[in-house]
Amino acid sequence: MKRTGPIGIFDSGAGGLSVWREVVRELPHEDTVYLADQVHMPYGPRGEDELRQYCVAITRLLLAEDCKAIVVACNTASAAALKHLRETFTLVPSIGMEPAVKPAAGASRSGVVGIMATPATFQGKLFRATAGRHASAVTLVSQVCDGLAEQVERGELDTPATEALLRRYLGPMLAAGADTVVLACSHYPFLIDLIRQIAGPGVQVIDPAPAIARHLRQTLEERGLLSGSEGAGQHRFYTTGSGAGFAGLLHTLLGVDSAVGEMGWQGTELTTSPQTHL
Ligand code: DGL
Numbered sequence: 001m002k003r004t005g006p007i008g009i010f011d012s013g014a015g016g017l018s019v020w021r022e023v024v025r026e027l028p029h030e031d032t033v034y035l036a037d038q039v040h041m042p043y044g045p046r047g048e049d050e051l052r053q054y055c056v057a058i059t060r061l062l063l064a065e066d067c068k069a070i071v072v073a074c075n076t077a078s079a080a081a082l083k084h085l086r087e088t089f090t091l092v093p094s095i096g097m098e099p100a101v102k103p104a105a106g107a108s109r110s111g112v113v114g115i116m117a118t119p120a121t122f123q124g125k126l127f128r129a130t131a132g133r134h135a136s137a138v139t140l141v142s143q144v145c146d147g148l149a150e151q152v153e154r155g156e157l158d159t160p161a162t163e164a165l166l167r168r169y170l171g172p173m174l175a176a177g178a179d180t181v182v183l184a185c186s187h188y189p190f191l192i193d194l195i196r197q198i199a200g201p202g203v204q205v206i207d208p209a210p211a212i213a214r215h216l217r218q219t220l221e222e223r224g225l226l227s228g229s230e231g232a233g234q235h236r237f238y239t240t241g242s243g244a245g246f247a248g249l250l251h252t253l254l255g256v257d258s259a260v261g262e263m264g265w266q267g268t269e270l271t272t273s274p275q276t277h278l
Contacts, residue, residue: 013149029229
């Protein structure tokens, strides 16, 4: 691994940008390559084998681009494939996302913690293991939030439809007495204002992205992989969907204006389209 290589970050779509922005804040001198597998978005209802296959191909492509670390900026993909990626690509550190049950359990005074995630995240072993390790002293209220990541993907951060979905999903947690809510899908931090507004001031909402960025910095430090550059990092964005569509989302969600390259799936491999240069 070369310390001058970029950090590879991927998600099913734009959700991982909530992690990307924290990575850039924490590590402003690092270059990044972000890949959104929008043609397969949502990942949430997909099976483990299928997700694993996508994650392996994406990681392979990012490694071919000299990425020195991989950030799986997606709870769903982490649940399905993080362990497999670590076993398969042993030379590169893979940082993933698991529901932030531990900090939530520590923060909760009512002893009830709500968790918002996709179906595949709750079905994965990673969630059961995390919940088993850290939630013995609290009650977890798990809420599958069908359709919510898609609202973010459409740029609908505060429309009536998004608010209606949030009210439906937050209702049972609040009724059960949750005073802490974990955002266990990387799309949801883009809805944090609306979530806070609906949940009220007595409820703490946990976005795990800053902790992921700190963990990444620590990992790079330990492995001697920090870039050492003093200039601002360079950032490239790619999608398996529409480049123009993703560029619009980058602007809506982060105020970032950038060209976005397009890639395509050929069978189980990812290929760049002729006009795309990684
Ligand atoms: N952003 C992904 C996550 O963190 C899920 C969205 C999807 O279903 O594709 O879980």
